[in-house]
Amino acid sequence: MAGHSKWAGIKHKKAIVDSRRGKLFTKLARAITVAAKEGGGDVVGNAALGLAVQKAKDASMPKDNIERAIAKGTGAGADADTMEAVMYEGYGPGGVAMLVEAFTDNRNRTGSEIRHAFAKHGGNLGEPGSVAYLFDKKGVVVVDGEKYSEDDLMPALDAGAEDIVLEDDVYEILCEPSDLTAMRAALVDAGIEVVESQVMQRPKTLVPLDEDGAIKLMKLIDTLEDLDDTDTVHANFDVDAEILERVAG
Template identity: 50%
Template sequence: MRGSSRTSVRRAHPPGKIERMSGHSKWATTKHKKAVVDARRAKSWAKLIKNIEVAAKLGGPDLQGNPTLFDAVLKAKKTSVPKDNIDRAIKRGAGIGGEAVEYSSIMYEGYGPNGVAFLIECLTDNKNRAAAEVRTALSRNGGTLADPGSVAYNFSRKGVIVVPSEGTTEDDVMLAVLEAGAEEVEPHGDGFGVITEASDLVSVRTALQDAGIEYDSADVEFVPSLKVEVDADTARKVFRLIDALEDSDDVQNVYTNFDLTPEVQAELENDDE
């Protein structure tokens, strides 16, 4: 889980002002947090909409005949993207009623704090802007751009299906996907992650559907061949860099090779938000 990069210092208030200051601080903090959540949700929606546009452009607007679009729409719905926004994105992507959208896909490679490997996937209509924003985010947060191929060799394209644990077990998931080409079922947050070859993603997620098992998302991602454990301080710096990269509208996905031990996760969970 992500830990906050902030440290908290308690200040002693003069007698008689503690309650008032505490109340004001709580209101201001709540308002700030809501603004941050709203901004992040807007950025998240924009990236999901872009996925839908690209999927519709590449495979057409029919959800049943375009599994990539089906999964992009499913993911958007589970993140509460309004239906009208989804419908408009499909039409824009397919060029219905106007010209189809045009995005360039670019993959940047880099290193973060303590040499953590980064793959940064961009979808953009302005390559120069995307390059500048990625470079700035890296340089301001302890990272550097790397030569093409120097990082990518450590990652493989895999299908990743996220299954919530509610109403199912790991054994249920294993039985459903075993014959469909799944490579691995592993813990993923509060649920399970099903790892497949990229070419087997559709058949494995179809096997889950046939078994009546719901999934939250099914995407092709870049999975590291070897993960590197980091301490809590490095993890905070890495998360800070990830946040800075994801602040760019052109950055679609960020992949890294760092891993957290249970002890480090526990320390991060104790950080003040």
């Protein structure tokens, strides 16, 4: 999975130094609002909300912003929110399976924007269930590989970690989603600085792409990620790490 892991590493490092913080905070706030709307405003009792809030804290989102997003979701704020989570499924260039997680207050608008992005960049939007079976939902904690060694991460194994992957100086520590909070806590208690923690869709199989295919796919991914309603894009491609570095650069 070198090429795919390389992509994950590049994305995580980009998150560390992301200069588009205003747009990032908007996306994080939407995730918090939807989690609070669906499961209530108790961070301890609502696991999805707890993960969304932790992700926001990892990105240094101000406490006031987080509290406003929770209030908006529960209806305790000035206006109750109509935001909801939606998953879109489709195929990109080269037959790459793609999942697009979005938060929207207008399904028609978001669906139209995502469909247009797929069509413009050589892909096509599919029906619900068309590609989701090709992914496993996993918890992931991201740690800076330049600061720590794999031995430093051993506390994660006792807390449910299934695998530790290093790519592009970034560690991805994988677990079942239900173990994510405990695994993160074990690392923090051991003095490990966590870059981010989240639930992700990890591909079961990978589709190889050449450089031309990788360029086309990255244009589609960039377009999807730039949409205001898009939260996360997952794709099951594999590209040679050197090619991917050139394309992503």
